[in-house]
Amino acid sequence: MEIRVKVNKKMIIREISPDMMLIDFLRENGYTSVKRGCETSNCGLCTVHLNGKPVLSCSTPALRADGQQVTTLEGMQKDATQIGAYIADEGAEQCGYCSPGFIMNIIAMKNEWIAEEKTVASEDDILTYLAGNLCRCTGYMGHIRALRKYFAANNIEITGGK
Ligand code: FES
Numbered sequence: 001m002e003i004r005v006k007v008n009k010k011m012i013i014r015e016i017s018p019d020m021m022l023i024d025f026l027r028e029n030g031y032t033s034v035k036r037g038c039e040t041s042n043c044g045l046c047t048v049h050l051n052g053k054p055v056l057s058c059s060t061p062a063l064r065a066d067g068q069q070v071t072t073l074e075g076m077q078k079d080a081t082q083i084g085a086y087i088a089d090e091g092a093e094q095c096g097y098c099s100p101g102f103i104m105n106i107i108a109m110k111n112e113w114i115a116e117e118k119t120v121a122s123e124d125d126i127l128t129y130l131a132g133n134l135c136r137c138t139g140y141m142g143h144i145r146a147l148r149k150y151f152a153a154n155n156i157e158i159t160g161g162k
């Protein structure tokens with residue numbers, strides 16, 4: 001069957017099998033920022049945005065994206081570079097394998113909060129939002145420090161924690 005998906009604003013029209021997952025559709029079309037981890041909806045590594053909302057591409061059928069808009073890290077280079085720099089500055093990037101999925105959810109969180117005109121959020125809000133993103137190398141404290149600075153730069157104060 002044929003699907004038509006706008007990926008990072010570019011229309012892709014392809015024949016797929018009905019059981020193809022979005023992660024495979026994206027990677028086969030060159031979007032290799034989408035990483036494969038657990039493939040059981042547990043690590044967050046394969047996160048992309050479907051119509052602006054984060055989804056796990058390992059458990060989203062490619063068919064669900066037919067006629068929709070998908071954004072990957074390749075389409076968010078400005079935000080990704082900025083967040084990556086904050087994470088690296090705080091020493092929260094060790095092997096870096098978890099970073100693409102983290103960054104996709106951080107961007108989604110920021111966009112949601114800006115749309116809600118939120119100016120204050122708590123450390124718990126961040127931890128709740130990112131609960132599905134696993135990092136096997138760090139204790140998340142560097143990520144939190146980085147996100148305090150990133151959100152401050154976007155006029156959102158993070159309360160609670162240290
Ligand atoms: S690879 Fe999709 S959640 Fe782990």
Ligand code: FES
Pocket residue numbers: 092093094095096097098099134135136137138
């Ligand atoms: S830095 Fe290695 S998995 Fe997160």
